[in-house]
Amino acid sequence: MSKANLLDRRQVVSTLLANRKDVVAIGGLGASTNDMCAAGDHARNFYLWGGMGGAAMIGLGLALAQPKLPVLVITGDGEMLMGLGSLATIGLQKPANLSIAVLDNEAYGETGGQTSHTSAAADLVGVAKACGIKDSQSITTMAEVEAFAKAVHDVSAGPRFANMKIDSASLERILPTRDGTYILNRIRGDLGFQPI
Amino acid sequence: MHAHADAADTAPNWPDDIFATLQRFDVRQVPYVPDAGHSKLIQRVLDSSTMRGIPLTTEEEGVALLAGAWAGGQRGVLLMQSSGVGNCINMLSLIPILRFPFLTLVTMRGEWGEFNPWQVPMGSTTQGVFELSGVQVLRASHAAEVPAVLEAAASQAYNALTPTAVLLSQRLIGAKVFTK
Numbered sequence: 001m002s003k004a005n006l007l008d009r010r011q012v013v014s015t016l017l018a019n020r021k022d023v024v025a026i027g028g029l030g031a032s033t034n035d036m037c038a039a040g041d042h043a044r045n046f047y048l049w050g051g052m053g054g055a056a057m058i059g060l061g062l063a064l065a066q067p068k069l070p071v072l073v074i075t076g077d078g079e080m081l082m083g084l085g086s087l088a089t090i091g092l093q094k095p096a097n098l099s100i101a102v103l104d105n106e107a108y109g110e111t112g113g114q115t116s117h118t119s120a121a122a123d124l125v126g127v128a129k130a131c132g133i134k135d136s137q138s139i140t141t142m143a144e145v146e147a148f149a150k151a152v153h154d155v156s157a158g159p160r161f162a163n164m165k166i167d168s169a170s171l172e173r174i175l176p177t178r179d180g181t182y183i184l185n186r187i188r189g190d191l192g193f194q195p196i
Numbered sequence: 197m198h199a200h201a202d203a204a205d206t207a208p209n210w211p212d213d214i215f216a217t218l219q220r221f222d223v224r225q226v227p228y229v230p231d232a233g234h235s236k237l238i239q240r241v242l243d244s245s246t247m248r249g250i251p252l253t254t255e256e257e258g259v260a261l262l263a264g265a266w267a268g269g270q271r272g273v274l275l276m277q278s279s280g281v282g283n284c285i286n287m288l289s290l291i292p293i294l295r296f297p298f299l300t301l302v303t304m305r306g307e308w309g310e311f312n313p314w315q316v317p318m319g320s321t322t323q324g325v326f327e328l329s330g331v332q333v334l335r336a337s338h339a340a341e342v343p344a345v346l347e348a349a350a351s352q353a354y355n356a357l358t359p360t361a362v363l364l365s366q367r368l369i370g371a372k373v374f375t376k
Contacts, residue, residue, distance in 0.1 A: 046267065049293075051287055051289060052286070054256070054257075057257045057260035057264065058264035060264060061261040061263065061267070061268065062264035062267050062268040063264075064225060064268070065264070065267075065269055066268040083257070083260075085253030086260075089252055089253055184296065191268065
């Protein structure tokens, strides 16, 4: 069901990536990866087609390896729910350059729109805060999305977490490449690392 | 506490051998789930200025973390116990898909004098789970062979992108005993 007062996911993701400069972005398994591609393919886009629940941890590994680089995880509520423990791991490591944006439509859009735990019980912002990620907020307006997109570039003040309530309308799929080795090596190449 | 089955292994310095190898291979990120068999190595990592020990809430987090580390140009190693291997299965699919260097060091339970039957099912299938998932398995059962096994494992994992698990057998570590 689409609700008028909720954010448009594509608009949110294009805003997050509009002035991305050197940001490395990791998309979670599902629609968030398609949203990243819809905003424009990029050498620093890490698209996930599997490994559900792993997006935030890929972000953490990258953020720790490249502490001066802004790392942004853009994932869905279902994917984040599968890796809740990773919020505790991130809360402990406190990578100052890592930001996590959850596109929360309270549903599993890929599998037929079944409601997720965030629709009735789970408060992801509460979880992130309780896991030690102090800068955790709920976002409901595009002005807040814009402010978050700007904050992502401050690599000295994270980690930060935002749960963005989005419209659950089903959108046309914009599919990025499915070749994982290509995706990962393209990022490494763009960061200046040679193949082995 | 651990009791040592082999007299020759009663003064374990094999964790130091492992640490030295990891250092030589420029390993930087060391995700782990706390484990008695790895306790000495974990302490060495936490005291190190070049490696970062990263405690996890579950082992699968470590597989995803190492993919991200490699994207950012760093090598890592995942430390876990045999029971944790079961927690990783779906996340292991990232390894062939992304083709990043994967090395894990697994302390074994459920074999060689195990007293806890609950450890046996996962301990018995650890090697099979890895092999079905496309991860090559090497084993060290005696302290003397640890350096050579680690050298081989690190070399093929990092230089040949061959996913590798080293099983540190319960014979090496000593069967766990609980005393009242």
